[in-house]
Amino acid sequence: MDAPRVVSKGLDDVVVGQSRISYVGGETGELVYRGFDVRSLVPGVPYESVVHLLLHGDPPTSDPAPEERAALAAARRLPDATLRVADALPANLPPLEAMRTLLSLVGDGTFGYPPTLGEGYRLIGAAPVLLARYVRRARGLAPVAGRDDLGHAANYLWMLTGAEPDAARVAALEGYLDLLADHGMNASTFALTVAISTQSDLVSAAVAALGTLKGPVHGGAPSRVSEMLDAIGAADRADAWIAERLGRREVLFGFGHRAYKTEDPRAVVLHAIARRVADPARLKLAEEVERRALAALRAARPKARLFTNVEYYSAVVLEAVGLPPELFTPTFAVARTAGWAAHALEQAGDNRLIRPDVEYVGPPSGRVWPRPVGPDAR
C-alpha cells in the first residue's frame, strides 16, 4: 500500500510490461518485428508471412506463409447471419463507424479466453471482407465474393473493386499493410491489451482497439494529408498555404510523432514505394510540400525534432493504390489486426488486470444531499 506512486497523465515514462513482438526505436528510427527491421522486409515479404512472423515469432517455411494463406482465405467466408446484419447497416455511415460495428459482428459468441491463433486468423481475415462489402454497398454496388487464389492484399483490392488487381498496386498495398501491421504499444494496441487484461475476448478487444484507432491523434488523420495536398494543389502555393495554416496555430498533418525523434522508417519505405507507383505529378507535389512544410515547422520550432510521419506517404501510396481517402484509416485498421492479434496472444500468455489509479481531487466526502434520502423518502 505504500509503493511509490507515479503520476503520468500520458503514461509517457511508464513501461506496462515486456513484449517480444516489435521494437520502436524512437531515437534510431527503427521499427523491428521479432528481430527483423521492417526496412529489410518491405517491399517484398507477403502480408501473410508478416502475420506469421508476428504471431509465431519466426518466419514461415515459405512465402507466402502457407498456414496463414489458407487460414485467411478460409476466414473470408462469413456466416450468412453476419452478412445479413452487415447489409442492414445504414449505407451512409463514415466507414470507421461502420467498421466498428462490422468488427463487432465477427464476435458471434465463439471467441473465448484465452484468445487463440485461429481466432486471430478469423479476425484478420474477416476485417477486409466486411469492410469491402460495406464500402461497395455504400456505393450501390453488389458485393464481390472473395477469391481463394488471391493473397490477402490482392483479395482486398479485388473485393473492393471487382477488377483484377494490378500487380504493382498489390505490391504497394502489401508493403503498406506490412509496415502498418504492428508498432509497439501504441494507443489502440494498449486499449486492446487493457481489454484482454480482464480476460475479455479477441473481438471485444479488437473493437476497443478500433475505437481508439479512430481518434485523429492516432489513426484518424491520413486522409487529411490528401486533403492538404488537394487544398495546396500546386507546389508554388505551398509556402503561402503552410504559413497561413501555421499562423492560425493549426496542425500540419503528416509531421511529428510521439515516438520518433528522427525519420520514421515507415515514412522512408512508403516514400520509396510511392516513387514506384504514384502519379509523378502527385509525388512531386507531395515531395515539394514535405520539403517546405519541414522547413517551416523547423523554423517555427527549432528544438522540436520534427520529421515526416507514417501518415504522409501512406496517403500518397494509398491514393496510388486507388483507395479513396475515407478508406485510409479503415485500411490502417485492416493492417493492424495482425499486431492486435499478436499482442492479445502475448498478453494472455502472462496476464494481469490493468487497473491504474487516479488522484481524486473532487470535493471531500461528507456532502449531504439537499433533499431527504432513503428507501421511503419518495
Next chain:
Amino acid sequence: MDAPRVVSKGLDDVVVGQSRISYVGGETGELVYRGFDVRSLVPGVPYESVVHLLLHGDPPTSDPAPEERAALAAARRLPDATLRVADALPANLPPLEAMRTLLSLVGDGTFGYPPTLGEGYRLIGAAPVLLARYVRRARGLAPVAGRDDLGHAANYLWMLTGAEPDAARVAALEGYLDLLADHGMNASTFALTVAISTQSDLVSAAVAALGTLKGPVHGGAPSRVSEMLDAIGAADRADAWIAERLGRREVLFGFGHRAYKTEDPRAVVLHAIARRVADPARLKLAEEVERRALAALRAARPKARLFTNVEYYSAVVLEAVGLPPELFTPTFAVARTAGWAAHALEQAGDNRLIRPDVEYVGPPSGRVWPRPVGPDAR
C-alpha cells in the same frame, strides 16, 4: 529521453491523472461520487439524479433530475435505421456480444470530439432500450415501446417485461444502477479514457469500455454467483462444495477486489437492498454461503484481507428484480454508461494521448529473412 522509467504490468502503482468524479477508498471502504458517499445516496436517489451528479458535479435542483429525466426519455426514441440493424442481429448471441454491437450502432456518425453532455445522455438513454429490445427478440417476443412517464430504472424493467413494474423492484434496480454508476479508474473506464485520449468519440470509447467490462475479471462474473448458489442449493452443502472448489484451486466468485482491502461499501448497501426484496430462502442461502466462504477463504489465506465484493449481492438483488443471470453484466454496463460519459467529458477537458511503452525483449534487430526480399524478388 532520460526520464525515470517505471515498470508496472498492472499499472497498480501508477496514477494516470486527476479526477473529480469518484473516489474509491480501498482501505476505508468508501465509494464517493463528487463528495457524496454512496451509502448516503442509496437507496433513494433516482438514477437520473446520480447521472446529473456525475456529469455536472452537483445535485440537481429536484429529484429526479429534470434535465436528465427529459433527456434520457428522449434518447429512448431511436432512428428506424438503428432498430432495423438491431433486429437483424442473430437472436442467439450471448447478450454481451449483442450489446457490443448494439452500443456501436448508437454511433451514427454524429458523435464527435470533444464529447458533449447531450451525447452522454444519448448513450445512457439508448443502452437499456437496445438491450431490452434484443433480449425480447431473443425470447421471441415483440418489442415494447419506452414510456415517457417512467424513470430510467422503471422503463428498463417495463421494456424488458412489458409488465407494469413493481415499485419495490424498481427501487432495488435503481439502487443497483446508482451503486454501479461509477467506480474510479476501473479497467473499462480506463479503456474508454485511452480511446478518448486519441480524440475518438464517446460511442467508440464506450464500446471499448464494454469490450473491457466483458472480461470475467472485471464485469463478467456476477452471473457465476447465481450459478454457485444454484449449485450449492442448500446451506448444509456449502462447506463441502466450497472445500472441493478450493481444493481444485478454483476461484470463488463474489469475493475479493483489487481495490478494496475491507468491506466493499456497495456490497454492504446491496445486502441491505437484498434484505428488502429478495426471496427469504434465497437470501438466507446467500448469507450462509457468504459466511462459510469467507471463513474458508480466510483460513486458506489468512493474510489476504478478503471480503465480499460487489458481485455477490448484485446477483441476489438482480435475481430479486427478476433479471436472468445472463443480463447481470449487461445491466452492469447499463449502469456504468453514466460513469463512462462523465469520464469521457472529464478526459476531453484536459486531454493528452495515453501511450505507455513496453520493454522489447524479443530477438535483437539484424535477423535476415531466409529468402530473397525486394520489389522484384517474387
